[in-house]
Structures are given as structure tokens and as C-alpha cells.
Amino acid sequence: DAGITQSPRHKVTETGTPVTLRCHQTENHRYMYWYRQDPGHGLRLIHYSYGVKDTDKGEVSDGYSVSRSKTEDFLLTLESATSSQTSVYFCAIREAGEAGELFFGEGSRLTVL
């Protein structure tokens, strides 16, 4: 299995609080991604990174920010969590190249009360 871990795996927080999810890889892959998954929507891309300090927005980036200061870590931050951000968040990594396979973490379940 690809070396990718997400933390925390489960979190319950209150509306208005900041939340940071961490994705850590040991594969030295160039690309890293954050997705959220909700019933009826499949996986929706929040932000992705194509290198250290190089990030771009996805389909549903409003309310989220990311940082990648090291190859191995990709952080997703909710500055002020809302109930609509209750979801399962998946991190994924991929080697460079068009055909590179996505490897996913096990997901982080976030509940915003």
C-alpha cells in the first residue's frame, strides 16, 4: 500500500472553529489532492498541489485553504467551519505524468455541529 496517512481520522467540532486536516506521504509523489465525499456527489476536488508551494483550486474550494511547505505534507484548513462542511475528506497522491495512479488515504470524517 502507498504510504499515505491522514490525521485526524475522526473529528467533531463546532460551527465557527478552525480545523486543520493533515495528509502525510512517504512516497515523494509530486501531486497531492484533497477531495470531499458526500452522498449523491461523489468525490469533489477541493484543492490540489503540483509541488512545494504550488497549489490550485478545485471544484469546491470556497471556505478551504491549503498549504504545502514540504513534499510530504499537504494541509487542508477550514478557517471557520460550517455545518455544510460536514463530510468525509480524502487525501490522494500521484506521481507526475498523465497516467499516474491516484493513491488515497483512508479518509477523515469531519462533523461540524
Next chain:
Amino acid sequence: RKEVEQDPGPFNVPEGATVAFNCTYSNSASQSFFWYRQDCRKEPKLLMSVYSSGNEDGRFTAQLNRASQYISLLIRDSKLSDSATYLCVVNELGGKLIFGQGTELSVKP
């Protein structure tokens, strides 16, 4: 309109049936295409890549039609173990990977 769209499903089929899924994409500059499988809200895993010439892996056949901007997945001789959600994925420019909503397949005895 979502950039990548799939048949809504669910598909309920008997064992041994042939089932086909389609997926359309809106970005004509998209570079590469994939089918992923996801079991019971676990992490998705690659099923197969989709090549312009079409490709086959055992009971699974994937095809790409660039002119009409769709990809398809055909599963022959369905097994109970094929029950899962199938997700199409499109690699847009710059490594931006977009998923379809997913199609749920349930294979019944």
C-alpha cells in the same frame, strides 16, 4: 453543469449479466481517463486506465470516444464481488483530476 457526469444508477443486475456504464466530460482538453472502484465508503482504488484504442482487462472493457467526449466501462459475466460504486475520473490540464458522481452497481444472486 458538472464537468464529469455519470449515469445516476443504481444498477441492479443478476449474476452473469453484462452491464455498461457511461461517463461524459466537458473539457475537450482533458488528457487521460480512468475508472476507479469504491467499496462501502472506503478509499477508491484504480480499476483501469482508459486508452484511445480501448483496452480490456479480463471481464472489464474500457473505451474512450474523444469526439463525443465520453468514456465507457463494460463488465461482462457480473460477479457478486463486482458490487461497488464505479467512478470515472478525468485528468484535465495541469494534473487536475475530476471525478464523476459515481454509479452504484449491485449484483444479485
